[in-house]
Amino acid sequence: MRWFRTAAVAAAAVTLAACTSADETSAGPEGELVGSGTGDECTIDSPVPVGAVLSLTGAAASYGETQRNGLELAVDQLNEAGGVTYELTVEDDQTDPKQGITVFEQFTGSDPQSVIIGPTLSNTAKQTDPIAHEAGTPVLGISNTAEGITEIGNYVFRDSLTESAVIPETVAAATEAYGLQDVVVMYSNDDAFTESGYEAFAAALDEVGVEVSETITFSKSDTEFRALLEQAASSDPDALVVSALIEAAVPLVTQAREAGMQMPIIGGNGFNSPQLMADAGDAAEGVVVGAAWNSTADDPLTTEFIQSYEDEYGAQPDQFAAQAYAGMTLVDSAVRAGCSGEREAIRENLAGLSDVPTVLGEFSFTDGRDAEHPAVVQVVEDGSFAVLE
Structure with a gap:
């Protein structure tokens, strides 16, 4: 039986002050979400309310859709296992920080949740968290990679590796594989995530001694890049390095190949979507991307996750689905650690999680509540992400 519900936030949703205390916004009557036992033996009589704020429409919808799938699949499986059940409420932030604020106020006020998962974009997280x-x-x-997110406070966690954790590995692997000496960097300078990606790329390129011959900026909503690509090509770089969301990444990659630019294109986390291959087609071949997860990982958890996802949704999961699925695994581990679905107990037990088996690998939170697990560098080969050797 599914204990989740998906809803749309009404425009007239009640707005509560962000400074409402935890006592005033408990997820249920005191003690209702405290059970008996611990770990696999934990039993809580009432379902634990989990709110998810995802971009199901707007520019980041391609990420939000697979995140919702990953969460719903995990909730189904956890509820079937028994002992603890979860009631998942998924709301759409429309890729708009203002709408994200409305939903966060709902989830901490009129419709209180024990834990909130999301939002999809770092730009929104900086305003909602x-x-x-x-x-x-x-x-x-579950997909916030910009710097400074967890510094907001000790109630803020993420299972997504930061750009500064993944990009240095990406740059080092690409430099070794392609003998990079000079590159052109392109990034959208009106988004917290892509700006953070640019900063990580600049630092990583400097660290390995690769020269940046030119830096070109654009807007995250841009889809026409031919003039900028002509400018980039004039430098005759060994590679293009790009920090962009998928909506800009697809036309940029496509137009680069149409212009005859066959050098490697190295992308940030925004490139980690099947939409890159589906929409860019052959133009995506050879694109290099650092990632938190790869579907070819040889472990039982990944194999079972992929099979279950394909059975349920008729498609292969991407990194964003995997991070969402892992997020519910971590929430469940925290709830079972104290056999409590109360907010403060979840916060304390999330902070103490270490070496938890997940589809992302052995997962721990750092002292700063950031993700700590292996990263992987991928390259598009034959229409799929493969590990860059």
Whole structure:
């Protein structure tokens, strides 16, 4: 039986002050979500409410859709296992920070949740996570990679590796594989995530001694890049290095190949979507991307996850589905550690998680509540992500 519900936030949703105390916004009557036993033996009579704020429409919808799938699949499996059940409420932030704020106020006020998962984009998280922190509601980012997210406060966690954790490995692997000496960097300078990616790329390229012959900026909503690509080509770089969301990444890659630019294209985390291959087609071949997860990982958890996802949704999961699925695994581990679905207990037990088996690998939170697990560098080969050797 599914204990989740998907809803759309009404425009007239009640707005509560972000500084409402944790006591005033408890997820249920005191003690209702405290059970008996621990770990696999934990039993809680009432379902634990979990709110998810995802971009199901707007520019980041391609990420949000697979995140919702990953969460719903995990909730189905956890509820079937028994002992602890979860009631998942998924809301659409429309890829708009203002709408994200509305939903976070709902989840910490009129419709209180024990934990909030999301939002999809770092740009939104920087505006919404302070609401959860001030309300004493733990929030788990499953795709927020920009710097500074967890510094908002000790109720803020993420299972997504930061750009600064993945990009140095990406740059080092690409430099070795392709003998890079000079590159052109392109990035959208109006988004927290892509700006963070640019900063990580610049630092990593400097670290390995690769010269940046030119830096070119654009807007995250841009889809026409021919003039900028002509400018980039004039430098005759060994590679293009790009920090962009998928909506810009697809036309940029496509137009680069149409212009005859056959050098490697190295992308940030925004490139980690099947939409890159589906929409760019052959133009995506050879694109290099650092990632938190790869579907070819040889472990039982990944194999079972992929099979279950394909059976349920008729498609292969991507990194964002895997991070969402892992996020519910981590929430369940925290709930079972104290056999409590209360907000403060979840916060305390999330912070203590270490070496948890997940589809992302052995997972731990750092002291700063950031993700700690292996990263992987991928390259598009024959229409799929493969590990760059």
